[in-house]
Amino acid sequence: MISPEFSTGLTLVLYSLALGTGFAGLLARQPAWRKCGCVLAVTAFACQTLTLALGFHKALPDGLSVGAYFQLMAWFVVLCGSIAWAKMRQESTLIFAALLGCLLFLLSTPYLTSVVRVPTFLSKPFYALHIGALFLSLALLAMAFAAGGIFLFLESRIKSKRSVKGFWKDMPALSLLDKVNAFTVLTGYPLYTLGIFSGIVWAKPAFGAFMTGDPKEVLSIIIWLLFSLLFYNRLTRNWKGRKPAQCAVGIFFLCLFSILVVNTLMPSHHAFVRN
Amino acid sequence: MDSDIVLVGLNHRTAGVDIRERFALTEYCDPERWALPCTDAIRESVILSTCNRVELLAAGKGDLEEQMLRDWAHVRHATPSELAPYVYIYKNQEAVRHLFSVASSLDSMVVGEPQILGQLKAAYRKAVSNHSTGAILNRLLHKAFSVAKRVRTETSVASSAVSISYAAVALAKRIFGDMQAHKAMLAGAGEMAELAARHLLQAGISEILVANRTLARGEALARQFSGRAIPFETMTHHLAEVDIVITSTAAQESIIRASDIRAVLKMRKNRPMFFIDIAVPRNVDPDVNGLDNVYLYDIDDLREVVEENMAVRRDEAAKAREIVSEEVQHFSTWLADLDVQPTIVDLIQRGESLAQKELEKTLKRLGPVDSGTRAALEAMVEALIHKFNHAPLMFLKNGGMAQEGNAQRISLVRRIFDLDASCSHSEGQ
Secondary structure, three states: OOOHHHHHHHHHHHHHHHHHHHHHHHHHOOHHHHHHHHHHHHHHHHHHHHHHHOOOOOHHHHOOEHHHHHHHHHHHHHHHHHHHHHHHOOHHHHHHHHHHHHHHHHHHHHHOOOOOOOOHHHHOHHHHHHHHHHHHHHHHHHHHHHHHHHHHHHHHHHHOOOOOOHHHHHOOOHHHHHHHHHHHHHHHHHHHHHHHHHHHHHHHHHHOOOOOOOHHHHHHHHHHHHHHHHHHHHHHOOOOOHHHHHHHHHHHHHHHHHHHHHHHHOOOOOOOEOO | OOOEEEEEEEEOOOOOHHHHHHOOOOOOOOHHHOOOOOOOOEEEEEEEEOOOEEEEEEEEOOOHHHHHHHHHHHHOOOOHHHHHHHOEEEEOHHHHHHHHHHHOOOOOOOOOOOHHHHHHHHHHHHHHHOOOOOHHHHHHHHHHHHHHHHHHHHOOOOOOOOOHHHHHHHHHHHHHOOOOOOEEEEEOOOHHHHHHHHHHHHOOOOEEEEEEOOHHHHHHHHHHOOOEEEEHHHHHHHHHHOOEEEEOOOOOOOOEOHHHHHHHHHHOOOOOEEEEEOOOOOOEOHHHHHOOOEEEEEHHHHHHHHHHHHHHHHHHHHHHHHHHHHHHHHHHHHHHHHHHHHHHHHHHHHHHHHHHHHHHHHHHHHOOOOHHHHHHHHHHHHHHHHHHHHHHHHHHHHOOOOOOOHHHHHHHHHHHOOHHHHHHHHHHO
């Protein structure tokens, strides 16, 4: 019988192998190694999916333990990376997604055994919608961040007529990176909006008010406004290239701050539940 | 070594183009005569003649280089003394090293260029069809091809663009990726701009618009690129539909200004544009590069890219030379082993013949024996001979004492085991 510890260990080993092979392929500019890294990353993802599907982590269906949060986040990030790899045949997108996924997965492991008793208000359908939509949009934002970061570096090199060296030569073309940004923003924003508004609707019966002034709520609204600005300009004012890339990077940093600082250090009803 | 390998040649470093033309062997090397005359000295030969080098490679014994020079000069109606000042001669290991360097494009005018390997393969094919190659040159040329492949795989000696037109296309690919959905415009008609347009077509660009002050010339160019000619005056109206613009007109001031491009970008919904300005004076206002989603490279920028790429190739060439040295060593070992092969064969045959004679004598003395005893005796004799031969065979194969050459080792083994007498005896029989 497969134990939760075994499946978690196996997923971690597979992710580590995927990253080792993938990054070695990027640095040594070996396409075969990069491809091998991607195949390993997809295998690790399948293993992680199995782990989640079998409900090994009791915390997962019960609520937002730190472990469950990062596990799900990692899963969504690698899912988006895998889709991007399948669609665009760019190994670097999946390798970077696997790196982020692996880090999140690694962060989750010490807390996987935490069992959370779920307050009744967390079991409403709106809660699942709130979390599902936000996680998927955050995973898309992570991709927008990676594509944006690479775009900004490469574009500055080309614009200033400096050479592109080493593994940067194998990075996707600027147009493709911009397309990734467009796709992730145009799909991520509606999901983020859905996540935010389902949260607001669900907050009324749960906490007695649509907005409670919770730090996480305030920051999420700020992020949503910035995301709206990016979405609007991308859609109607034909923003392309540097500006949307800078915005995506900035918004993702705010999201990271929200997850890593607000959820862990600030008094909030969004704070991670621990034993 | 029983055979020497000699390479006699001249190239772009040792001879100017007039000399290379004079001593080129292209007409001499028609399919029927793609080889040096086979003599007692020259047993195998291959001739490589390209615009940058003429090289004669031969394997044989004796005064090879003198005969090669004489034949070469004779074919070109010259004397060896006229040819000699421009010629380099490499023997054995150095000849192998030079050939490997040529095949790997380390000796080319543009290090890393891919044509030389194809030319060498063609030269070898012709030599093979003329039956002028044998065991040594066949092995040597095949090894040269595999070394070239290894150099290309393990180093970046051929990875970056080293011509201005190709560097421009490489940059376009970095911006646009797949070129099939993109269009280019050629404004003016310089040689370098035409070359860049040709590279773009090879990269898969969907259409090329040609704007030239003389419409007829523009139409002729457009036909070459299967493109479309437009009147030069309407060029700015067409900017919105193209992604790459190559300018090389003789205009004395900018024909494309930043203010024009701002309007064009609005029409293009901010889709990126790449300007390649090959003209001097420049045709595109440098401020254009300051606009978002617009990239401008002039001739100096492209030259810098090419120089950087050349420097990268030079660094990689050092790594490639290490690979060549390693492979030269492997080939030399194989060549040295060729010399000892006949002695090894003689030694084994001598052992087998002695064993057979002694076995027959013993069996006669024993009288009738059962098949089991006979098989045991045969196995014992065979094992004894194997063990007895092991030490001298290892001595021959591994080089014995380091300071001794192959000839000395072979001579020692032949004398100790009296191989020459036993071989002539068996030949006499």
